[in-house]
Amino acid sequence: MPQLSCRNSVLKTQRSPATDPYGESMYVITTTLGNIHIELFDKEAPISSKNFADYVSAGYYDGTIFHRVIDGFMIQGGGFTSDMKQKKPKAPIVNEGENGLENKKYTLAMARTSVPDSATSQFFINVSDNKFLDRQHCQDRVGYAVFGQVVQGQDVVDKIAKVKTGTKQGHNDVPIETVVMEKIELAKK
Numbered sequence: 001m002p003q004l005s006c007r008n009s010v011l012k013t014q015r016s017p018a019t020d021p022y023g024e025s026m027y028v029i030t031t032t033l034g035n036i037h038i039e040l041f042d043k044e045a046p047i048s049s050k051n052f053a054d055y056v057s058a059g060y061y062d063g064t065i066f067h068r069v070i071d072g073f074m075i076q077g078g079g080f081t082s083d084m085k086q087k088k089p090k091a092p093i094v095n096e097g098e099n100g101l102e103n104k105k106y107t108l109a110m111a112r113t114s115v116p117d118s119a120t121s122q123f124f125i126n127v128s129d130n131k132f133l134d135r136q137h138c139q140d141r142v143g144y145a146v147f148g149q150v151v152q153g154q155d156v157v158d159k160i161a162k163v164k165t166g167t168k169q170g171h172n173d174v175p176i177e178t179v180v181m182e183k184i185e186l187a188k189k
Contacts, residue, residue: 025041027184031181035152035153038149041099046096051110061184067174069161069174069175069179071161076123078122082178089122095116096147102146103129104129107148108124160175160179164176
């Protein structure tokens, strides 16, 4: 496992952006508020990274929304359409909360229910350091699996985190003005 270090509150692997700015695991999330460039940690979180990549390849995320936004905590998406209809996901994956990656600001993690191995398509981007979601600090001692980080577009993440929210069709913390993930695609080299 590569050495990990924190720089600017974002987890970094040893891959150097100067030598590999758009490696195999770089994606662009095009939203109605701007683009978010992400890098997946496919060595540290291979199951979650492959799961995300498979959903991207299938076009599953295109047209989904950030349906849960809590400023100071996280922005969550990848499972609902703009009319709050839940999309049918694939089977759940194994939780990789033991991978040693931390829920730091601008990292991506798999969303799940209280059942540890229940994550499917939904993910969230931490908008602050959320240590209480890490395995060693999490109440259930399982944690929430980090599988990537935002490498560009942090301002877009911050903009989404600040949108006004309310209740929509029985769901709390839903943006009043819909924030759509128009598409997610592999970044161009």
